[in-house]
Amino acid sequence: MPPEALRRSRVNDLLTSTDLNRDVLVKGWVRTRRGNKYVQFIALNDGSCLATLQVVADLSKFSEESLKDITTGASVAVRGQLVASQGKGQAVEVQAEEITVLGTADPETYPLQKRGSDQKGISLEALRDIAHLRPRTNTFGAVLRIRHALAFAIHQYFNEHGFYYVHTPIITGSDAEGAGQMFRVTTLPPEHPPRTADGSVDFAEDFFGKQTNLTVSGQLEGELAAMALGQVYTFGPTFRAENSNTARHLAEFWMVEPEMAFYDLPDNMDLAEDFLQSLVRYALQHCAADLQFLHDTYDKELLGRLQFVVDNQFQRLTYTEAVEILKTAKQKFEFPVDWGTDLQSEHERYLVEKHFKKPVILTNYPKDIKAFYMKLDDDGRTVRAMDVLFPGIGEIIGGSQREEDLGKLEARMAEMHVPADELWWYLDTRRFGTVPHSGFGLGFERLVLFVTGMGNIRDVIPFPRYPKKAEF
């Protein structure tokens, strides 16, 4: 077969191949090159897996000069024989016949040189400054493959359970969704915007003829779709203009929001629990090598923790019961626990990591600390809210049964100063054929954070956006 006819093989396929002693073509990026003047070894990675393929260059076939540009980070195409490895450490290797350098990487300026024998490489913080190159590291390759697998598993889960994927708008005309500060979307000139008679900016002149923002949630539109399709979900970008500086917040993140007609709160909890367990199980089954690497490198309890979540039921209890546990806890808290105030993250951590030692679903929060659309309990004091709390992450899911009674919903909106006239279309769902329904929001990066065991949410999204950072 002439070399031109050879199809490129992926590194992952070659490493697992038992079809040896054949011509192969591989292309990828050089991780390291080592050897002597007689034989050189090139570790080649193409992103198809964590491992590298060993390419052997016999110096009787290659001049030292021709290998000079094969440095860490360079891209190459290799044609050669796939053979059983002569050395230890790998089953197969490629005896190179021909190596073409596709792109060089100047060793003096390419920042991702191999790690030293002291094991100290470039820190995760330093890698954030070169986020355009960090996918080439073992860590970010593993994280991005796991991130992909989880996104795929989400679509697969919902598809298999009769949910429809709906696309809710990114630009929204209402700022009444109540989930935090919003980013304004405008085409008005920032220097001299048109003004109304009273001097304020005249948004009637703006692109949409009104003030518009980036969405903070697709939930309200998701509810509209659920009132026709039954079970739906959204999976899209979400924007919060909060000045949040933590390892668990981003200004731009991806959120999964299922919304189900005819689901009450227990149905909602059942779905959330099965959903999360299925996703973690999927990652364990399909990302074993990448997870093992992250386990060995960063977090020796990662695999045990993931398996535990899959194997054990989540602990369900009401907010009121949680407050009782916290009040009698021997642990000293910085903030006092009082019925009616929201739990601090130290309280949530105690419940999850110390008291129950498993994921917790807290329900029936006081109505005054939750959103207007949550269904009021019969006692009139609490609402049918649920927060799923995970170890190390805190709140990974927030959801509720929605208030389906028009009168009660309007009363809650009035109480909480939510402008009902702007949400006339939302209220129409309660006006025409209203049904009990529920839903929740899963922070996708928080899921990736949990599954990868990474410590900072900025390291589980390719190009993180947070206060003072929109590079790349």
Next chain:
RNA sequence: GCUUCCUUAGCUCAGCCGGUUAGAGCAUCUGACUGUUAAUCAGAGGGUCCCUGGUUCGAGCCCAGGAGGGAGCGCCA
């Protein structure tokens, strides 16, 4: 936004009580070595000590302001 810590070579970090010419490991470069495995061995090059100002005979070190980053908290997913 608040609290707190940090910023010294490409990277990870030392740097004593304020005292001569700024230190290590890794990386890079050069050389050696017939199958390496984070190769090994020998040598070399590499510095705006984050910035600005101040104190001092003398500042990487002390003081003030600024910038950037980490961790914790709040907001939440």
